[in-house]
Amino acid sequence: MSGEDKIKNAAEKAKGKAKEATGQAVGNERLTAEGKADQAKGDLKQAGEKLKDVLKD
Template sequence: MAKQQKAKAKAEQAKGKAKEAAGRAVGNEGLTAEGKMEQAKGDARQAKEKTKDVTKDVFRH
């Protein structure tokens, strides 16, 4: 499950970067903001998964 969540986080980050770039290219501030928001969502998901991994490692030892 964790691998799926990590992949989902990476996909959200990539999708957000693409939206942000497209928004900047056409001068659409809404699309740019939406892309940044999606990147932040992916970053948060990735941070959550890293925290879970660290917690698992701590309790294994």
């Protein structure tokens, strides 16, 4: 996994966690759901990068 992709994926997960926490704090279900979706998207991208690394070796 390239370092740049790893950083982008981690940033996306962090953004999602912040959105989720903010949504929960203010009682906004849509923002909470968006945060969870962003985290899942970051996880999925990271898994894809890891798979590419395994297949590359």
